[in-house]
Amino acid sequence: MLTYFLLFLAASAAAAATGIIFKPGAWYEGLTRPGFTPPNWVFPVAWSYLYVSVAYAAARVAGYDGAQMALALFAVQIALNTLWTPVFFGAHRLGFGMLVLSLLWVAVAAMMVAFFRVDLIAGLLVIPYIVWLSLAGALNWRVWRDNRTT
Template structure:
């Protein structure tokens, strides 16, 4: 069994996108914001995103191997770019309003991937289901924090 370099490329692309979270961290500004009572503890975000990013890489790779010309590959790449943008908008620019538009677009791209990937790889589509759930929760949190902190937006 030989190593598949194409999987390494998908992992590398995801690592690059995930690195936006390294450059744009929550910090003191975020800790000072009012948040809803159902906000997950800070320690949850890292492990959840680590698992999701692995699933995102594998899902993209599975679709690419099955049909590199599938529209699902476009959704995969687009969602990765939109995902990478959110941290910079929310934490970097402190623009919760723009981050809300970004995460709404992310939700559409993730759902689009699931629908389009299901015709190519059921496994890839299923790997994105937890991601869609997490993005839904993150969007609700983004909206709640935006509403609770209108003056900081």
């Protein structure tokens, strides 16, 4: 299981690297953001926890026969996760970012169901991710709505 975990963690690290390359910066600070926006320090803490816990969940699932769909959904969600940061923070495409995040939410919800079908603990480990993405979706929506001229 350790090898699987390290592989899934490497995929997650690639997604996390986009946050290092495409930082929010002055552009983001200049946007109108909703009052429920968490402090900036919360984002790297939350994402670090989520990447590690979902990599562990995927590693648990990988050990079971019949996990192909669950692991395919992991691949889809990590690809979409990797795409969101350069779209939103790099290209400043708020609406397209909302589309990517919506597809990511659907992929993670499907992955969560697939993980639950294979391993209860793996499914439970995905719940914080879907909750965080729900908050991220609300934030993305409000930033997009409140900054249509940018």
